[in-house]
Amino acid sequence: MSRRYDETDHESYERPRRRTRPRTKERPSYDDAVDGRVITVDRGRFTLLVEGRRVMAMKSRPLGRKGVVVGDRVRVVGDVSGRDGSLARIVEVRERTTVLRRTADDDDPVERVIVSNADQLVVVTALADPEPRPRLIDRALVAAYDARMAPLLVLTKADLADPEPLLRTYRSLGVPWVVTERGGDLTEVRAALDGRTSVLVGHSGVGKSTLVNALVPDADRLVGHVNAVTGRGRHTSTSAYLLALPEGAGWIIDTPGIRSFGLAHVDPERLIEAFPDLDEMTEECPRGCSHGESEPECQLDDALAEGDVDPDRVESFRRLLAAREGGQEY
Numbered sequence: 001m002s003r004r005y006d007e008t009d010h011e012s013y014e015r016p017r018r019r020t021r022p023r024t025k026e027r028p029s030y031d032d033a034v035d036g037r038v039i040t041v042d043r044g045r046f047t048l049l050v051e052g053r054r055v056m057a058m059k060s061r062p063l064g065r066k067g068v069v070v071g072d073r074v075r076v077v078g079d080v081s082g083r084d085g086s087l088a089r090i091v092e093v094r095e096r097t098t099v100l101r102r103t104a105d106d107d108d109p110v111e112r113v114i115v116s117n118a119d120q121l122v123v124v125t126a127l128a129d130p131e132p133r134p135r136l137i138d139r140a141l142v143a144a145y146d147a148r149m150a151p152l153l154v155l156t157k158a159d160l161a162d163p164e165p166l167l168r169t170y171r172s173l174g175v176p177w178v179v180t181e182r183g184g185d186l187t188e189v190r191a192a193l194d195g196r197t198s199v200l201v202g203h204s205g206v207g208k209s210t211l212v213n214a215l216v217p218d219a220d221r222l223v224g225h226v227n228a229v230t231g232r233g234r235h236t237s238t239s240a241y242l243l244a245l246p247e248g249a250g251w252i253i254d255t256p257g258i259r260s261f262g263l264a265h266v267d268p269e270r271l272i273e274a275f276p277d278l279d280e281m282t283e284e285c286p287r288g289c290s291h292g293e294s295e296p297e298c299q300l301d302d303a304l305a306e307g308d309v310d311p312d313r314v315e316s317f318r319r320l321l322a323a324r325e326g327g328q329e330y
């Protein structure tokens with residue numbers, strides 16, 4: 001994580017206030033705490049999965065203003081029975097392996113972490129109806145590479161259109177893909193999700209709900225239950241929720257209503273690190289070179305002139321680099 005993120009990260013710990021007593025006396029021990037995972041968050045209340053049970057919880061005071069987000073692995077004390085009306089307390093958030101951020105926008109002026117501990121970003125795109133939007137795919141890929149998450153394209157509605165034209169755009173980047181179609185077999189999708197925590201993103205109408213429901217047969221009931229417990233309607237606009245895939249075959253996090261990622265601060269150096277073969281060629285670049293098309297002395301241009309690199313790959317990388325700018329969606 002870069003320094004700049006620390007400075008703008010409103011989810012991070014506040015510096016503790018001046019203490020009147022020695023720290024050791026203030027800090028209770030939580031030997032009886034158990035592990036849980038955050039399924040969904042709603043107005044300061046958290047639904048956790050604890051030993052297979054759904055447990056409602058709130059943050060405990062020692063967490064201060066530390067954010068707790070979907071995907072977090074937490075330690076919990078108190079009533080973890082999951083019985084109606086029970087409320088446990090989250091006493092610790094374990095270190096996050098990854099975070100996916102959402103850019104500040106008109107609806108919410110603060111950049112926030114929306115999901116943690118996901119290792120794969122699944123971009124769900126219809127091959128037709130609605131038409132694919134490559135720029136949004138590019139922006140989702142930038143978010144994935146920046147977050148050090150593996151990207152996966154799930155191309156739906158293969159019964160309506162041939163995936164080949166779209167795949168041509170992503171082949172040189174080496175982005176893995178699977179296709180689905182109405183009533184089709186999901187073996188390949190399940191294999192790609194197996195053992196991972198995957199965040200699914202996709203625009204309205206691409207078939208994301210259809211996919212989630214096919215993967216998790218009781219998804220509607222589970223999500224409905226989550227919201228019934230929190231007392232909020234089913235159609236919340238920006239909530240994410242985590243679902244276990246059957247037979248322990250991984251986790252998916254659906255992100256209804258999430259329309260933008262935190263791309264504003266994506267560092268070109270971090271992006272190119274996702275492409276080690278290109279990264280290697282930029283060692284002699286001038287300081288601060290973004291490796292973009294208009295850089296006067298970028299070593300990628302030398303490599304292109306020498307024929308040392310696949311031009312499609314450089315072009316695709318530079319397209320991603322440019323996709324960071326502008327546009328609030330994704």
Ligand SMILES: Nc1nc2c(ncn2[C@@H]2O[C@H](COP(=O)(O)OP(=O)(O)OP(=O)(O)O)[C@@H](O)[C@H]2O)c(=O)[nH]1
Binds near residue numbers: 156206
């Ligand atoms: N032909 C075809 N239609 C599909 C496929 N998958 C989903 N659909 C249809 O596409 C429409 C949109 O599907 P949804 O699953 O509701 O899409 P969504 O991405 O969840 O959209 P929102 O609910 O608006 O966020 C529905 O009419 C589905 O029946 C597919 O593989 N092939």
Ligand SMILES: [Zn+2]
Binds near residue numbers: 282286289290291298
């Ligand atoms: Zn360069």
